[in-house]
Amino acid sequence: MKFLDEAKVYIKSGDGGGGSVSFRREKFIEFGGPDGGDGGRGGDVWVETVNGLNTLIDFRFQQHFKATIGTHGMGRNRTGANGSDVTLKVPVGTQIFEEDQETLICDLTVEGQRYCLAHGGNGGFGNAHFKTSTNQAPDWANPGLPGEEKTIWLRLKLIADAGLVGMPNAGKSTFLASVTRARPKIANYPFTTLHPNLGVATIDEREFILADIPGLIEGAHEGVGIGDRFLGHVERTRVLLHLISAQEEKVGKAYKTVKHELEAYGNDLTDKAEIVALSQIDVLDDAELKKKTKELAKACGKTPFQISAVTGKGMTEVLRALRDIIVEANTEEKPAKVPKLRHRDMVVTDEGEDDDQP
Numbered sequence: 001m002k003f004l005d006e007a008k009v010y011i012k013s014g015d016g017g018g019g020s021v022s023f024r025r026e027k028f029i030e031f032g033g034p035d036g037g038d039g040g041r042g043g044d045v046w047v048e049t050v051n052g053l054n055t056l057i058d059f060r061f062q063q064h065f066k067a068t069i070g071t072h073g074m075g076r077n078r079t080g081a082n083g084s085d086v087t088l089k090v091p092v093g094t095q096i097f098e099e100d101q102e103t104l105i106c107d108l109t110v111e112g113q114r115y116c117l118a119h120g121g122n123g124g125f126g127n128a129h130f131k132t133s134t135n136q137a138p139d140w141a142n143p144g145l146p147g148e149e150k151t152i153w154l155r156l157k158l159i160a161d162a163g164l165v166g167m168p169n170a171g172k173s174t175f176l177a178s179v180t181r182a183r184p185k186i187a188n189y190p191f192t193t194l195h196p197n198l199g200v201a202t203i204d205e206r207e208f209i210l211a212d213i214p215g216l217i218e219g220a221h222e223g224v225g226i227g228d229r230f231l232g233h234v235e236r237t238r239v240l241l242h243l244i245s246a247q248e249e250k251v252g253k254a255y256k257t258v259k260h261e262l263e264a265y266g267n268d269l270t271d272k273a274e275i276v277a278l279s280q281i282d283v284l285d286d287a288e289l290k291k292k293t294k295e296l297a298k299a300c301g302k303t304p305f306q307i308s309a310v311t312g313k314g315m316t317e318v319l320r321a322l323r324d325i326i327v328e329a330n331t332e333e334k335p336a337k338v339p340k341l342r343h344r345d346m347v348v349t350d351e352g353e354d355d356d357q358p
Helices: 172-179 227-233 251-265 286-300 315-332
Strands: 006-010 047-050 064-066 086-092 094-097 104-108 114-116 148-155 162-168 196-202 204-211 240-247 275-280 346-348 354-356
Touching: 006 086, 006 114, 047 094, 047 104, 064 086, 086 148, 104 114, 104 354, 162 172, 162 227, 162 251, 172 196, 172 204, 172 315, 196 315, 204 315, 240 251, 240 315, 251 286, 275 286, 275 315, 275 346
Parallel strands: 006 064, 047 086, 162 204, 162 240, 240 275
Antiparallel strands: 006 148, 047 114, 094 104, 094 148, 196 204, 346 354
């Protein structure tokens, strides 16, 4: 399945049905009076997060979503049926933006969360609604209100506990493949990873999700290489694992290059907890390893881990360090507040209960 993390979609809710102008006409019934029914309400357009999706590829093949209109009212005080709703099913972590791609409508981070993107139009009143003591035969009815229509952008930010960052060929995909069941593409040339990969790592009977993103090079924030757009998939992580290949001639410069790109991207990525590791150490002798470890420690201001995904050296220690930070962050995190939505909007809380927001 092709990975797609951004999509443009047109939505339109249903128009309300028109009210009916009708009078009761039956044999032996004199002055039957008005009996036109009200029109039905148009359908709404909803968005809902579901399990089992990790891409927006479905919206490449369908970009228009329209709810059905409400049925018009009929005689004998028959109210028209409401229009059917339409629901956009998206992965957890999807953000919805207005057409300007800057105004955030909602951020869906919980499975089963729903949000009403466009309300259907109300149905019009039939002439029976306007009957009064002074006007017992109204001959008019209201038309239904039009539904809402607009263009929105869907943007996916994957939900992961830890993110892998570094330059191309730093060993990120190899690390992910060695500690999880994920099978990303691995090859001895730059940019073998073209889209994010997720995997579940297990250490000491505790699991957490790792996200591997394409490598960063100097000038990525200006569009060089693949760019930095995939950094959005590590914005929600608790900790970043920064891998620097031991094959780099200047490991300190490699670290500072990626760090500069994280700062240029913004969104508080540099404020996240960071673990630095010198990877692929199996290709160095002891003297060269000691030299590059010292150089990297000077650049990052901390003692880096020494790891090799091929031999397994240092892998357990890094996983435990990641686990400790994630557990601590989850413990200190306050319960998330349920967002207050507009009238008739609804959100599903972590407990699985539906809360109607006034």
